[in-house]
Amino acid sequence: MNMKVETNSSFTEPKTKQRKSWHVWWNLLRPHTLTAAFIPVFIGTVYALHIGGIDKINLPLFFMMLLACILIQAATNMFNEYFDYKRGLDHEGSVGIGGAIVREGIQAKTVLYLAYSFFAASMLIGIYICIHSSWWLALIGLLSMAVGYFYTGGPLPIAYTPFGEVTAGLFMGVIIIGLAFFIQTGTIVPEIIILSVPTSILIGAILLSNNIRDLDGDQENGRKTLAILVGRQNAIRVLAGMFIISYIWCVALVFTGMVSAWIFIVFLSIPKAIAATKGFIGKRIPLEMMPAMKATAQTNTIFGFLFALGLLLDYLF
Template identity: 30%
Template sequence: MASTRQWISAARPRTLPAAVAPVLVGCGAGYALGGFFWWRALLALIVALALQVGVNYANDYSDGIRGTDDARVGPFRLVGSRAAQPRVVKLAAFGCFGLAAVAGLVLAAVSSWWLVPIGAASVAAAWFYTGGPRPYGYTGLGEVFVFTFFGLVAVLGTTFVQAGTLSVSAWAGAIGIGLLACALLMANNLRDVHTDADVGKRTLAVLLGEPLSRKVFALLIAGAYLAVLVVGIGHPWCLLALLSLPLAVPPVRAVLGGAKGRDLIAVLGATGRLEFVYAVLLTIGLVFDGPGAP
């Protein structure tokens, strides 16, 4: 029977800052539009964290029963290691999705019921990433899911429940966060590129090949900083996010330098920290340029 420490490890706590990042930026964009409610921010955070942990457990379950994790070099997995029964891990994933749904329904009730189908799509996308008979994460579409739901939907949804509207800055911030989330996934898939190819998991890294995937990783991060410049047109304080650039150098250098296998675990951590610091600085800029700013 899996220990509490093993369950926490399988939830992949190092990925949680990436779930917090879009909520921060969404709240900052909402504040810049004149709206902020702390309890809505808390509910949005619960949705984001529950979905992140839920998708981690769902991937643990689905990859485990397919045998994808039998030769894994990445973080601990419950099903692949035989530490927990697949059914229990599946129930844990659904429990997280249920918590996200409850918090999301409250937000929909106080803002717009159009959030309900968007939330349902988010949960379905989280499950079918590696679950179901034809998981799209096995066909090179994982980055599309991450960009859409952990970038656009998470940031813009948070902005909307705070302010009831959206802005160019919110869109640009959402794109920047989405690109960094994609970079995080690309680093993850580069780490597993050979084992994934052996078991038929055709991630984008497998389809593109290592050399091109490494260049795409660098381009994704560069695109996030281009988004900062766009936000900076209307909110000059948001250029503070450029101060996170030094944090981008080590992971980009490692990936372009050919880091493989376990060496990419450090890249994952560095990319997650980069996304979080980027989001904090961007949020500070949006708040400084918010209502009443000179």
């Protein structure tokens, strides 16, 4: 995404015009990132079963929460597309799924307006959720949307700082899981925060893998990401450490009696975590690191689904 490119001070629409079809718009959503939005909703809802039982689960609220989170994540991806183009970071040779503006000829303002419309839709859904739960959620929702916008927008984007991974993990992990749990139970318990930690770490790992891939280009464009601050080799070690901590955390959850041994089903995702880590070792060309980045996202997806399944099995048996 952030390979070296000559940046012009003027902001003009790209001249490239290519075939537009459904997959262009689908890629604009960056679907591989959307699992980071809906898996936390699953986890928070499944743990709500442990508190209120299946009779207390409000399915309409679950689906509305799910849709709102996906819309906010998709809008955040579009803001990323727009602002990367506006700052001259994206071009036709950029590596990654982004590039609807520079490669497919979609108007930049179209991407921006579509992102705003997704935010508007999520706000309408949020009103429905607040009516059936608490209006305090509106404040949290607005804060989450602000973070989505300022992740790549504004004078000092979060993505340009070392705090991208922490921010993503907090808002897409801890907060979404907590909100999904709250709208079903009407309360927040310490356990839900503790249970959200491993998923939050792996969401942050997706951002770190992206920053490892784009390290050289980010550095040339003045970013100060965590990967840049610690260096490529140490960033890979941090990524491996994030995987390890997530699995150790699950072991601790079992040994403290917070969940049963069903949660060990997450260990089935370990091969993907290993593949992700090894895929970065010795690589410097962004295209060569794409499989490792994909494996990191897949680790989060598989781990998250298995974690939710483990919680469900714990409730049932």
